[in-house]
Amino acid sequence: MKKLLKLLSFAALAGMFAASWMVFSGALSRPTYEIVALSGTVIWFGTVPFWMKRRLHASE
Amino acid sequence: MAKTSHSSLVSRLDALYEYDREPVTQKDLHGWKIFWATFAGEHIAGTEFVIGPLFVLHGCSATAVLLGLFIGNLLAVLSWAFVCAPVAVRTRLTIYWQIRRLGGPWLTVAYSAVYGVILCVLAGSMLRVSMTSLALPLQHGFGTADLPQWTWALLALGVGSVIAVLAVLGFEGMAIFSKMSAPWMVIVFFVSAIATLPLLGCASLSDFWRVANEQIWTGVTALDPSTGKHFAHYTIWHVIGFAWLCNMPQHFGMADLTILRYARKWQMGFCSAAGMYLGHYCAWIASGILCAAAIKQGILPSPGPIAYLGAGLTGAICVVVAGWNVASPTLYRAGLALQVATPNWSRWRVTLVVGAAMIVCACIPALLAHLDLLLTTNALLLLPLGAFIFIDLWLFPKLGLRSNYAEHTRSPISWPAGAAWLLSMVISVIAFSRGADPIFLVLPEWIVAVTLYVAFSALQQKLRPAPVPAAASV
16 A cells, blocks of 8 residues: 555656646646646645655754 | 853753764664755755745856856765765764864854854745745735735744744654655756746757756846845856855754764765755756746746746745745754753743744845855854864874863863854954955865964963873764
Protein backbone atom coordinates (compact mmCIF):
# COMPACT_ATOMS: atom_id res chain seq x y z
CA MET A 1 0.00 0.00 0.00
CA LYS A 2 2.82 2.36 0.92
CA LYS A 3 4.55 1.64 -2.39
CA LEU A 4 1.37 2.45 -4.27
CA LEU A 5 0.94 5.74 -2.42
CA LYS A 6 4.58 6.61 -3.04
CA LEU A 7 4.09 5.87 -6.73
CA LEU A 8 1.00 8.07 -6.74
CA SER A 9 2.92 10.92 -5.07
CA PHE A 10 5.67 10.92 -7.64
CA ALA A 11 3.20 10.40 -10.50
CA ALA A 12 1.50 13.60 -9.33
CA LEU A 13 4.78 15.51 -9.51
CA ALA A 14 5.57 13.95 -12.89
CA GLY A 15 2.13 15.01 -14.12
CA MET A 16 2.79 18.60 -13.07
CA PHE A 17 6.11 18.53 -14.87
CA ALA A 18 4.62 17.04 -18.04
CA ALA A 19 1.82 19.62 -18.06
CA SER A 20 4.31 22.49 -17.90
CA TRP A 21 6.24 21.04 -20.87
CA MET A 22 3.00 20.75 -22.79
CA VAL A 23 2.29 24.44 -22.12
CA PHE A 24 5.81 25.25 -23.28
CA SER A 25 5.32 23.30 -26.50
CA GLY A 26 1.85 24.78 -27.05
CA ALA A 27 -0.01 21.49 -26.58
CA LEU A 28 -1.90 22.51 -23.43
CA SER A 29 -3.70 25.68 -22.38
CA ARG A 30 -2.59 27.56 -19.26
CA PRO A 31 -5.95 27.13 -17.40
CA THR A 32 -5.77 23.33 -17.90
CA TYR A 33 -2.12 23.32 -16.76
CA GLU A 34 -3.08 25.23 -13.61
CA ILE A 35 -5.80 22.65 -12.84
CA VAL A 36 -3.28 19.81 -13.35
CA ALA A 37 -0.77 21.58 -11.07
CA LEU A 38 -3.38 22.07 -8.36
CA SER A 39 -4.53 18.44 -8.66
CA GLY A 40 -0.89 17.30 -8.41
CA THR A 41 -0.50 19.42 -5.27
CA VAL A 42 -3.59 17.92 -3.66
CA ILE A 43 -2.46 14.36 -4.51
CA TRP A 44 1.10 15.03 -3.22
CA PHE A 45 -0.02 16.39 0.16
CA GLY A 46 -2.77 13.77 0.36
CA THR A 47 -0.39 10.84 -0.09
CA VAL A 48 3.02 11.90 1.20
CA PRO A 49 2.19 11.76 4.96
CA PHE A 50 1.48 8.03 4.57
CA TRP A 51 4.92 7.02 3.32
CA MET A 52 7.50 9.72 4.08
CA LYS A 53 9.46 9.08 7.28
CA ARG A 54 8.58 11.54 10.03
CA ARG A 55 12.06 11.43 11.45
CA LEU A 56 13.68 14.82 11.24
CA HIS A 57 17.06 15.59 9.76
CA ALA A 58 20.36 15.40 11.57
CA SER A 59 20.21 18.95 12.92
CA GLU A 60 16.69 18.69 14.26
CA MET B 1 25.18 41.28 42.81
CA ALA B 2 26.34 41.99 39.29
CA LYS B 3 28.56 38.91 39.36
CA THR B 4 25.59 36.77 40.46
CA SER B 5 23.39 37.99 37.62
CA HIS B 6 26.23 37.46 35.14
CA SER B 7 26.84 33.88 36.21
CA SER B 8 23.10 33.25 36.25
CA LEU B 9 22.87 34.53 32.66
CA VAL B 10 25.70 32.27 31.51
CA SER B 11 24.38 29.23 33.35
CA ARG B 12 20.93 29.73 31.81
CA LEU B 13 22.47 29.92 28.34
CA ASP B 14 24.51 26.78 29.04
CA ALA B 15 21.36 25.03 30.24
CA LEU B 16 19.59 25.84 26.96
CA TYR B 17 22.28 24.07 24.99
CA GLU B 18 23.01 21.41 27.61
CA TYR B 19 21.69 18.62 25.40
CA ASP B 20 24.34 19.36 22.77
CA ARG B 21 27.24 19.77 25.17
CA GLU B 22 28.99 16.46 24.42
CA PRO B 23 30.55 15.60 21.05
CA VAL B 24 28.35 13.41 18.85
CA THR B 25 29.12 9.73 19.44
CA GLN B 26 30.01 7.22 16.71
CA LYS B 27 26.62 5.47 16.87
CA ASP B 28 24.76 8.72 16.10
CA LEU B 29 26.60 9.46 12.86
CA HIS B 30 24.66 9.56 9.58
CA GLY B 31 25.43 8.54 6.01
CA TRP B 32 25.30 10.38 2.72
CA LYS B 33 21.55 10.06 2.08
CA ILE B 34 20.41 12.17 5.01
CA PHE B 35 22.84 14.97 4.17
CA TRP B 36 21.75 15.14 0.53
CA ALA B 37 18.14 15.40 1.77
CA THR B 38 18.94 17.88 4.55
CA PHE B 39 20.81 20.30 2.30
CA ALA B 40 18.31 19.97 -0.55
CA GLY B 41 15.41 20.70 1.81
CA GLU B 42 17.06 23.59 3.66
CA HIS B 43 17.96 25.70 0.67
CA ILE B 44 14.64 25.85 -1.13
CA ALA B 45 12.62 28.45 0.71
CA GLY B 46 10.63 31.63 0.36
CA THR B 47 13.75 33.73 -0.15
CA GLU B 48 14.37 31.99 -3.48
CA PHE B 49 11.31 33.84 -4.82
CA VAL B 50 13.02 37.12 -3.88
CA ILE B 51 16.69 36.58 -4.71
CA GLY B 52 16.20 35.33 -8.29
CA PRO B 53 14.24 38.47 -9.22
CA LEU B 54 16.91 40.69 -7.62
CA PHE B 55 19.36 39.68 -10.36
CA VAL B 56 16.81 40.76 -12.96
CA LEU B 57 16.09 44.06 -11.16
CA HIS B 58 19.82 44.77 -10.69
CA GLY B 59 20.38 44.54 -14.45
CA CYS B 60 22.53 41.39 -14.63
CA SER B 61 23.31 39.88 -18.01
CA ALA B 62 22.35 36.27 -18.82
CA THR B 63 26.01 35.21 -18.79
CA ALA B 64 26.55 36.92 -15.42
CA VAL B 65 23.64 35.01 -13.88
CA LEU B 66 24.11 31.57 -15.42
CA LEU B 67 27.92 31.50 -15.11
CA GLY B 68 28.19 33.65 -11.98
CA LEU B 69 25.73 31.51 -10.05
CA PHE B 70 27.52 28.36 -11.17
CA ILE B 71 30.89 29.65 -9.91
CA GLY B 72 29.53 31.29 -6.74
CA ASN B 73 27.64 28.16 -5.73
CA LEU B 74 30.70 26.03 -6.47
CA LEU B 75 32.69 28.25 -4.09
CA ALA B 76 29.97 27.78 -1.48
CA VAL B 77 30.07 23.98 -1.86
CA LEU B 78 33.87 23.98 -1.59
CA SER B 79 33.59 26.16 1.54
CA TRP B 80 31.25 23.65 3.18
CA ALA B 81 33.48 20.75 2.14
CA PHE B 82 36.91 22.16 2.94
CA VAL B 83 36.22 24.71 5.70
CA CYS B 84 33.15 23.73 7.71
CA ALA B 85 32.92 19.93 7.39
CA PRO B 86 36.54 19.12 8.45
CA VAL B 87 36.06 21.19 11.64
CA ALA B 88 32.69 19.52 12.25
CA VAL B 89 33.97 15.94 12.01
CA ARG B 90 37.09 16.78 14.03
CA THR B 91 35.32 18.42 16.99
CA ARG B 92 31.76 16.96 16.70
CA LEU B 93 30.48 20.01 18.63
CA THR B 94 27.90 22.69 17.85
CA ILE B 95 29.06 26.21 17.00
CA TYR B 96 27.79 27.31 20.40
CA TRP B 97 30.17 25.04 22.32
CA GLN B 98 33.00 25.69 19.90
CA ILE B 99 32.72 29.46 20.49
CA ARG B 100 32.37 28.77 24.23
CA ARG B 101 35.70 26.92 24.25
CA LEU B 102 37.74 29.50 22.37
CA GLY B 103 35.94 32.69 23.36
CA GLY B 104 34.52 32.07 26.81
CA PRO B 105 30.90 32.17 28.00
CA TRP B 106 30.39 35.90 27.48
CA LEU B 107 31.26 35.68 23.83
CA THR B 108 28.53 33.04 23.44
CA VAL B 109 26.07 35.44 25.09
CA ALA B 110 27.01 38.16 22.58
CA TYR B 111 26.85 35.67 19.68
CA SER B 112 23.42 34.42 20.78
CA ALA B 113 22.05 37.96 21.06
CA VAL B 114 23.32 39.00 17.61
CA TYR B 115 22.16 35.73 16.06
CA GLY B 116 18.73 36.05 17.69
CA VAL B 117 18.18 39.54 16.29
CA ILE B 118 19.31 38.46 12.79
CA LEU B 119 16.94 35.47 12.88
CA CYS B 120 14.12 37.74 13.97
CA VAL B 121 14.60 40.02 10.94
CA LEU B 122 14.94 37.00 8.61
CA ALA B 123 11.69 35.55 10.01
CA GLY B 124 10.11 38.95 9.26
CA SER B 125 11.25 38.75 5.64
CA MET B 126 9.83 35.20 5.37
CA LEU B 127 6.53 36.44 6.75
CA ARG B 128 6.55 39.25 4.19
CA VAL B 129 7.09 36.66 1.42
CA SER B 130 4.00 34.73 2.56
CA MET B 131 2.02 37.95 2.82
CA THR B 132 2.64 38.83 -0.83
CA SER B 133 0.70 35.72 -1.76
CA LEU B 134 -2.04 36.09 0.81
CA ALA B 135 -2.52 39.70 -0.34
CA LEU B 136 -3.57 38.53 -3.82
CA PRO B 137 -7.31 38.25 -2.99
CA LEU B 138 -7.15 41.68 -1.33
CA GLN B 139 -5.48 43.16 -4.41
CA HIS B 140 -8.30 41.74 -6.51
CA GLY B 141 -10.82 43.18 -4.04
CA PHE B 142 -9.28 46.65 -3.99
CA GLY B 143 -8.64 46.52 -7.74
CA THR B 144 -5.02 47.61 -7.29
CA ALA B 145 -1.66 45.99 -6.56
CA ASP B 146 -0.71 48.99 -4.44
CA LEU B 147 -2.48 48.12 -1.18
CA PRO B 148 -2.65 50.69 1.62
CA GLN B 149 -0.09 50.18 4.37
CA TRP B 150 -2.74 49.34 6.99
CA THR B 151 -3.77 46.23 5.03
CA TRP B 152 -0.16 44.98 5.08
CA ALA B 153 -0.02 45.67 8.82
CA LEU B 154 -3.23 43.71 9.36
CA LEU B 155 -1.94 40.85 7.21
CA ALA B 156 1.34 40.84 9.14
CA LEU B 157 -0.55 40.74 12.42
CA GLY B 158 -2.88 37.94 11.33
CA VAL B 159 -0.38 35.71 9.57
CA GLY B 160 2.46 36.50 11.97
CA SER B 161 0.31 35.57 14.97
CA VAL B 162 -0.44 32.17 13.41
CA ILE B 163 3.26 31.59 12.68
CA ALA B 164 4.23 32.62 16.23
CA VAL B 165 1.62 30.32 17.76
CA LEU B 166 2.77 27.46 15.50
CA ALA B 167 6.37 28.11 16.57
CA VAL B 168 5.29 27.82 20.21
CA LEU B 169 2.94 24.86 19.86
CA GLY B 170 4.12 22.75 17.00
CA PHE B 171 7.67 23.40 15.95
CA GLU B 172 8.25 19.71 15.32
CA GLY B 173 5.07 19.41 13.26
CA MET B 174 6.13 22.39 11.14
CA ALA B 175 9.57 20.84 10.60
CA ILE B 176 8.00 17.57 9.42
CA PHE B 177 5.63 19.46 7.12
CA SER B 178 8.63 21.38 5.77
CA LYS B 179 10.40 18.10 4.97
CA MET B 180 7.31 16.77 3.19
CA SER B 181 6.79 19.86 1.09
CA ALA B 182 10.41 20.23 -0.10
CA PRO B 183 10.23 17.93 -3.21
CA TRP B 184 6.91 19.50 -4.25
CA MET B 185 8.38 23.02 -3.93
CA VAL B 186 11.30 22.11 -6.21
CA ILE B 187 8.84 20.91 -8.86
CA VAL B 188 6.68 24.04 -8.51
CA PHE B 189 9.74 26.24 -9.17
CA PHE B 190 10.62 24.18 -12.27
CA VAL B 191 7.13 23.93 -13.74
CA SER B 192 6.36 27.62 -13.11
CA ALA B 193 9.43 28.70 -15.06
CA ILE B 194 8.87 26.24 -17.92
CA ALA B 195 5.21 27.18 -18.34
CA THR B 196 6.04 30.90 -18.19
CA LEU B 197 8.70 30.90 -20.93
CA PRO B 198 6.12 31.21 -23.77
CA LEU B 199 4.94 34.50 -22.19
CA LEU B 200 8.44 35.83 -22.90
CA GLY B 201 8.38 34.67 -26.50
CA CYS B 202 10.36 31.49 -25.98
CA ALA B 203 8.75 28.80 -28.11
CA SER B 204 11.56 26.22 -28.17
CA LEU B 205 14.75 25.36 -26.30
CA SER B 206 16.83 26.84 -29.11
CA ASP B 207 15.13 30.19 -28.39
CA PHE B 208 16.14 30.19 -24.73
CA TRP B 209 19.51 31.91 -24.99
CA ARG B 210 18.11 34.72 -27.14
CA VAL B 211 15.14 35.23 -24.80
CA ALA B 212 17.41 35.05 -21.75
CA ASN B 213 19.50 37.94 -23.09
CA GLU B 214 16.73 40.02 -24.62
CA GLN B 215 13.83 39.48 -22.22
CA ILE B 216 15.05 38.13 -18.87
CA TRP B 217 18.55 39.23 -17.86
CA THR B 218 18.77 42.21 -20.17
CA GLY B 219 21.50 44.15 -18.37
CA VAL B 220 19.08 47.04 -17.71
CA THR B 221 18.45 48.02 -14.09
CA ALA B 222 14.91 48.48 -12.80
CA LEU B 223 13.50 51.33 -10.74
CA ASP B 224 13.46 50.72 -6.96
CA PRO B 225 9.97 51.76 -5.79
CA SER B 226 11.17 52.30 -2.20
CA THR B 227 13.79 54.92 -3.18
CA GLY B 228 12.62 56.14 -6.58
CA LYS B 229 16.12 55.47 -7.97
CA HIS B 230 17.42 52.68 -10.17
CA PHE B 231 18.84 49.58 -8.48
CA ALA B 232 22.65 49.37 -8.50
CA HIS B 233 24.02 47.49 -11.51
CA TYR B 234 25.30 44.00 -10.71
CA THR B 235 28.15 42.41 -12.69
CA ILE B 236 29.21 38.77 -12.77
CA TRP B 237 31.47 39.50 -9.77
CA HIS B 238 28.44 40.62 -7.74
CA VAL B 239 26.62 37.42 -8.69
CA ILE B 240 29.59 35.20 -7.80
CA GLY B 241 30.16 37.10 -4.56
CA PHE B 242 26.51 37.02 -3.54
CA ALA B 243 26.00 33.32 -4.37
CA TRP B 244 29.05 32.54 -2.26
CA LEU B 245 28.29 34.81 0.70
CA CYS B 246 24.56 34.13 0.81
CA ASN B 247 25.20 31.19 3.15
CA MET B 248 28.46 32.51 4.55
CA PRO B 249 27.20 32.26 8.17
CA GLN B 250 26.56 28.55 7.54
CA HIS B 251 29.89 27.53 5.95
CA PHE B 252 32.65 30.07 6.68
CA GLY B 253 30.66 31.21 9.73
CA MET B 254 30.48 27.57 10.91
CA ALA B 255 26.77 27.56 11.88
CA ASP B 256 26.43 24.25 10.00
CA LEU B 257 28.78 22.55 12.47
CA THR B 258 25.45 21.76 14.13
CA ILE B 259 24.44 19.62 11.13
CA LEU B 260 27.75 18.34 9.84
CA ARG B 261 28.97 17.12 13.24
CA TYR B 262 26.75 14.11 12.53
CA ALA B 263 28.62 13.34 9.28
CA ARG B 264 30.68 10.14 9.07
CA LYS B 265 33.21 11.83 6.79
CA TRP B 266 34.16 15.41 6.04
CA GLN B 267 33.50 14.68 2.34
CA MET B 268 29.78 14.82 3.18
CA GLY B 269 30.18 18.59 3.06
CA PHE B 270 29.91 18.13 -0.71
CA CYS B 271 26.23 17.21 -0.17
CA SER B 272 25.66 20.97 0.09
CA ALA B 273 25.76 20.86 -3.74
CA ALA B 274 22.17 19.55 -3.62
CA GLY B 275 20.96 22.69 -1.87
CA MET B 276 23.13 25.05 -3.88
CA TYR B 277 22.36 23.77 -7.36
CA LEU B 278 18.67 22.98 -6.79
CA GLY B 279 17.86 25.97 -4.60
CA HIS B 280 20.43 28.63 -5.37
CA TYR B 281 20.91 27.83 -9.04
CA CYS B 282 17.77 26.32 -10.56
CA ALA B 283 15.28 28.04 -8.22
CA TRP B 284 16.96 31.46 -8.56
CA ILE B 285 16.98 31.13 -12.35
CA ALA B 286 13.34 29.99 -12.30
CA SER B 287 12.22 32.91 -10.16
CA GLY B 288 14.24 35.28 -12.37
CA ILE B 289 12.26 34.01 -15.38
CA LEU B 290 9.01 34.53 -13.45
CA CYS B 291 10.07 38.07 -12.51
CA ALA B 292 10.86 39.02 -16.12
CA ALA B 293 7.52 37.62 -17.30
CA ALA B 294 5.71 39.54 -14.54
CA ILE B 295 7.38 42.83 -15.53
CA LYS B 296 6.43 42.21 -19.16
CA GLN B 297 2.80 41.59 -18.13
CA GLY B 298 2.78 44.75 -15.97
CA ILE B 299 2.58 42.70 -12.76
CA LEU B 300 4.40 43.75 -9.58
CA PRO B 301 7.52 41.48 -9.37
CA SER B 302 6.99 40.33 -5.79
CA PRO B 303 6.87 36.63 -4.73
CA GLY B 304 3.08 36.10 -4.57
CA PRO B 305 2.15 37.68 -7.92
CA ILE B 306 5.05 36.10 -9.84
CA ALA B 307 4.34 32.63 -8.46
CA TYR B 308 0.63 33.05 -9.24
CA LEU B 309 1.60 34.00 -12.78
CA GLY B 310 3.78 30.87 -13.01
CA ALA B 311 1.44 28.19 -11.69
CA GLY B 312 -1.85 29.81 -10.66
CA LEU B 313 -3.19 28.83 -7.24
CA THR B 314 -0.42 26.22 -6.86
CA GLY B 315 2.20 28.94 -7.18
CA ALA B 316 0.43 31.12 -4.62
CA ILE B 317 0.22 28.16 -2.21
CA CYS B 318 3.92 27.45 -2.79
CA VAL B 319 4.87 30.98 -1.71
CA VAL B 320 2.81 30.69 1.48
CA VAL B 321 4.28 27.26 2.28
CA ALA B 322 7.82 28.37 1.42
CA GLY B 323 7.52 31.39 3.71
CA TRP B 324 5.87 29.58 6.62
CA ASN B 325 8.19 26.58 6.47
CA VAL B 326 11.15 28.80 7.21
CA ALA B 327 9.51 31.54 9.30
CA SER B 328 8.26 29.21 12.01
CA PRO B 329 11.53 27.33 12.77
CA THR B 330 13.49 30.58 12.34
CA LEU B 331 11.27 32.22 14.93
CA TYR B 332 11.71 29.23 17.25
CA ARG B 333 15.51 29.47 16.93
CA ALA B 334 15.41 33.25 17.44
CA GLY B 335 13.43 32.69 20.64
CA LEU B 336 15.97 30.10 21.78
CA ALA B 337 18.89 32.44 21.08
CA LEU B 338 17.29 35.41 22.83
CA GLN B 339 15.87 33.51 25.78
CA VAL B 340 19.09 34.16 27.65
CA ALA B 341 18.48 37.92 27.59
CA THR B 342 15.17 37.65 29.45
CA PRO B 343 14.55 37.48 33.19
CA ASN B 344 13.83 33.72 33.27
CA TRP B 345 10.91 33.94 30.86
CA SER B 346 9.43 30.71 29.57
CA ARG B 347 10.08 29.65 25.96
CA TRP B 348 6.53 30.45 24.81
CA ARG B 349 6.68 33.97 26.19
CA VAL B 350 10.03 34.71 24.53
CA THR B 351 8.81 33.26 21.23
CA LEU B 352 5.69 35.43 21.31
CA VAL B 353 7.73 38.58 22.00
CA VAL B 354 10.13 37.66 19.20
CA GLY B 355 7.05 37.00 17.05
CA ALA B 356 5.87 40.56 17.72
CA ALA B 357 9.26 41.86 16.54
CA MET B 358 8.94 39.65 13.44
CA ILE B 359 5.52 41.20 12.70
CA VAL B 360 6.99 44.72 12.96
CA CYS B 361 9.85 43.73 10.59
CA ALA B 362 7.35 42.25 8.12
CA CYS B 363 5.61 45.64 7.85
CA ILE B 364 8.74 47.14 6.26
CA PRO B 365 8.21 47.03 2.46
CA ALA B 366 11.91 47.58 1.69
CA LEU B 367 12.84 44.34 3.49
CA LEU B 368 12.36 42.20 0.38
CA ALA B 369 13.68 44.75 -2.12
CA HIS B 370 16.96 44.84 -0.18
CA LEU B 371 17.16 41.23 0.96
CA ASP B 372 20.61 40.99 -0.63
CA LEU B 373 21.85 43.74 1.69
CA LEU B 374 20.23 42.04 4.67
CA LEU B 375 21.92 38.70 3.90
CA THR B 376 25.25 40.42 3.31
CA THR B 377 25.00 42.18 6.69
CA ASN B 378 24.15 38.85 8.26
CA ALA B 379 27.32 37.36 6.73
CA LEU B 380 29.48 40.29 7.86
CA LEU B 381 28.22 40.05 11.45
CA LEU B 382 28.71 36.32 11.95
CA LEU B 383 31.67 35.54 9.70
CA PRO B 384 34.51 36.48 12.11
CA LEU B 385 33.48 33.95 14.74
CA GLY B 386 33.60 31.13 12.21
CA ALA B 387 37.01 32.35 11.13
CA PHE B 388 38.25 32.17 14.74
CA ILE B 389 37.03 28.56 15.07
CA PHE B 390 38.84 27.57 11.87
CA ILE B 391 42.08 29.33 12.82
CA ASP B 392 41.98 28.19 16.43
CA LEU B 393 41.72 24.56 15.36
CA TRP B 394 44.10 24.38 12.39
CA LEU B 395 46.53 27.30 12.54
CA PHE B 396 47.17 27.84 16.26
CA PRO B 397 48.94 24.50 16.86
CA LYS B 398 51.22 25.21 13.87
CA LEU B 399 52.05 28.66 15.29
CA GLY B 400 52.78 27.23 18.72
CA LEU B 401 49.67 28.88 20.19
CA ARG B 402 47.16 27.15 22.49
CA SER B 403 43.78 26.34 20.99
CA ASN B 404 40.68 26.97 23.15
CA TYR B 405 42.63 29.33 25.36
CA ALA B 406 39.55 30.68 27.15
CA GLU B 407 38.57 27.17 28.21
CA HIS B 408 42.06 26.37 29.52
CA THR B 409 42.32 29.62 31.47
CA ARG B 410 38.64 29.63 32.50
CA SER B 411 38.34 33.19 31.17
CA PRO B 412 34.82 34.64 31.01
CA ILE B 413 35.69 36.17 27.64
CA SER B 414 38.60 35.95 25.22
CA TRP B 415 39.56 39.56 24.60
CA PRO B 416 41.46 38.70 21.37
CA ALA B 417 38.28 37.13 19.93
CA GLY B 418 36.02 39.94 21.18
CA ALA B 419 38.33 42.72 19.99
CA ALA B 420 39.01 41.09 16.60
CA TRP B 421 35.27 40.52 16.05
CA LEU B 422 34.41 44.12 16.93
CA LEU B 423 37.31 45.75 15.05
CA SER B 424 36.80 43.74 11.86
CA MET B 425 33.14 44.77 11.83
CA VAL B 426 34.01 48.42 12.53
CA ILE B 427 36.44 48.39 9.59
CA SER B 428 33.72 46.91 7.36
CA VAL B 429 31.21 49.55 8.50
CA ILE B 430 33.74 52.33 7.73
CA ALA B 431 34.44 50.84 4.29
CA PHE B 432 30.69 50.55 3.64
CA SER B 433 30.08 54.16 4.70
CA ARG B 434 32.78 55.22 2.21
CA GLY B 435 30.95 53.54 -0.64
CA ALA B 436 32.42 50.02 -0.71
CA ASP B 437 29.95 47.39 -1.92
CA PRO B 438 29.17 45.13 1.07
CA ILE B 439 29.28 42.03 -1.17
CA PHE B 440 32.99 42.64 -1.69
CA LEU B 441 33.68 43.30 1.99
CA VAL B 442 33.15 39.74 3.14
CA LEU B 443 36.50 38.27 2.14
CA PRO B 444 38.53 41.31 3.33
CA GLU B 445 36.67 41.12 6.65
CA TRP B 446 37.62 37.45 7.00
CA ILE B 447 41.29 38.32 6.40
CA VAL B 448 41.21 41.28 8.82
CA ALA B 449 39.44 39.22 11.51
CA VAL B 450 41.92 36.35 11.20
CA THR B 451 44.97 38.64 11.21
CA LEU B 452 43.78 40.54 14.28
CA TYR B 453 42.78 37.35 16.11
CA VAL B 454 46.15 35.70 15.53
CA ALA B 455 48.07 38.87 16.50
CA PHE B 456 46.00 39.50 19.65
CA SER B 457 46.14 35.85 20.69
CA ALA B 458 49.92 35.74 20.25
CA LEU B 459 50.20 38.84 22.43
CA GLN B 460 47.81 37.44 25.04
CA GLN B 461 49.53 34.06 25.25
CA LYS B 462 52.96 35.70 25.45
CA LEU B 463 51.88 37.93 28.33
CA ARG B 464 49.94 35.23 30.13
CA PRO B 465 50.74 31.66 29.03
CA ALA B 466 47.99 29.11 29.59
CA PRO B 467 48.50 26.55 32.36
CA VAL B 468 49.88 23.13 31.38
CA PRO B 469 46.96 21.19 29.87
CA ALA B 470 45.36 18.49 31.96
CA ALA B 471 43.98 16.78 28.85
CA ALA B 472 44.78 16.96 25.19
CA SER B 473 43.00 19.71 23.36
CA VAL B 474 40.71 18.70 20.48
